Amino acid sequence: MTAESTPRRRTGGRSAAVLASIRKAVEELISELGSDAITIPMVAERAGVNHSSIYRRWGDARTMINDLATYRLDPERSLPDTGDVRSDLAAWARELISHYSAPVNAAILRGGAAAAGESESDCLRDRRAEAAAFAARSGGTFSGDEVIDRVVAPIIYRVIFLPWTLSEINVQAYVDEL
Amino acid sequence: MTAESTPRRRTGGRSAAVLASIRKAVEELISELGSDAITIPMVAERAGVNHSSIYRRWGDARTMINDLATYRLDPERSLPDTGDVRSDLAAWARELISHYSAPVNAAILRGGAAAAGESESDCLRDRRAEAAAFAARSGGTFSGDEVIDRVVAPIIYRVIFLPWTLSEINVQAYVDEL
DNA sequence: CTCGTAACGCACAGATCCTGGCCTTAGGGG
DNA sequence: CCCCTAAGGCCAGGATCTGTGCGTTACGAG
Secondary structure, eight states, rough: OOOOOOOOOSSSSHHHHHHHHHHHHHHHHHHHHHGGGOOOOHHHHHOOOOOOHHHHHHHSHHHHHHHHHTTTTTTSSSOOOOOOHHHHHHHHHHHHHHHHHHHHHHHHHHHHHHHHSSOOOOHHHHHHHHHHHHHTTSSSSSOHHHHHHIHHHHHHHHHHHHHGGGGOOOHHHHTTTO | OOOOSSOOOSSSHHHHHHHHHHHHHHHHHHHHOOOOOOOOOHHHHTTOOOHHHHHHSSSHHHHHHHHHGGGGGGGSSSOOOOOOHHHHHHHHHHHHHHHHHHHHHOOOHHHHHHHSSSOOOTTTTHHHHHHHHHHHHHHHHOHHHHHIIIIIIHHHHHHHHOOGGGOOOOOHHHTTTT
C-alpha cells in the first residue's frame, strides 16, 4: 500500500477552544478533588462540552488526565543555551521548580504519577529527553540518568510528597554534584 | 490465641476469612489495574463476597484501599544496625527497592502519590524518620534531607515513573555520594 | 449448650457512566 | 469559492455502580 492520505488533523479555531476549555476544567477539578475522583461527565459539564466528545477523544478519564498532564510544560520551548552547560542546567532546574510550585501543576503531576504504570504513559518523558540533551552537551562528564537521579528526582519527589519544602531547594548544590 | 480486648467486635472465623479474601482481591486488582480503576463490585466478585458487605464496612473504594494498603511496610521492623552506618544505609536502601519491586507495592505507592496533597501524607513519613535516624548516627557527615535527596528520591522516582529500571540501580553509588 | 447480636448474603431501586448512531458545523486544501 | 471530512453536539439504550431494607448465619460470651 502506498502512503495513506495524510492524517490531517484539525488544530485551529473551534477544536482548539474546546480543548482549552476541557483542559481548564480538568485542572480545576484535579486541584479541587484529586485526580482519582474525576469523571468524564463531570469534566464535560464544567467545560460546557458534550461528554461524547471527551469519550471519543480519550476513551477514559485516566488517559485524558495523563495526556493533559504531559502537555503542561510546553515541549516546544527552547532550552537555555548560553554555552555554559552548568548554568544552563541550573536555569532549567529552576524553571522546573518554578513550574511545579503552582499547586495546580503539582496536582496534575500527582495525577500523572497515579496513571503511570508498568508500561509507558510517562508524563515526564520530555524531561528525560531534555536531561539526555544536556548530558550530550556535557561531553561525557555526566549521563542523562545522572541528571535524573541527582536533579530531577529530588525535585519531583518534593513536588509530590513535600511541596512546602520546594522553596528550600538549592539548585546549585544539585548541579555541582554532577 | 485470641488476645482481644475489644468488647464486642467479631474478629475471628468467618469474618477474618472474608477480610483476608477481600484484601487479597484488592492487592491483585491494584497491581493489575492501578489503584484508581478499582470498583467495589469488582473486588466483591473476585473475593467471592457480596458487595454489600464491602459497602457497609468501608463505604467507598478510596477508604477501603487506604485502609488495606496502609501497613504494607511494617513501621515496627528494625533498621539494620551493624555499627557501620554506610553498609546499614545500603542495606536499608536495598530493602526499600526490594519492597517496591513488587508491582502491588509500587501501585500502592502511586495511589499514595495521587492522594498526597498540601499536607504531609503518611505513606512515606516513616521513611523520612528513618532517614533522619541514619543522619543522627552519621555524626554530622550528612543530614536527613541529604539521605532523602540522594537515596530515597531517586528510588521512589524510579518506582513511580520508571519501574522497569529498578533492577539497574546501584545502591552503593547512591550511598557513596554522601 | 444457649442466647444476643455483629456480620454476611440476597434482592431491589436509584443514580451514574459508557457507547454508538445520526446529524450539524466548520477547518483546511484545491 | 467549493468540496471533503474531521470533529462536536444530541439522544437513546444498555451496562455498571452505589446504596439500602430484610432475613439468615454464626461468633463469642455466659
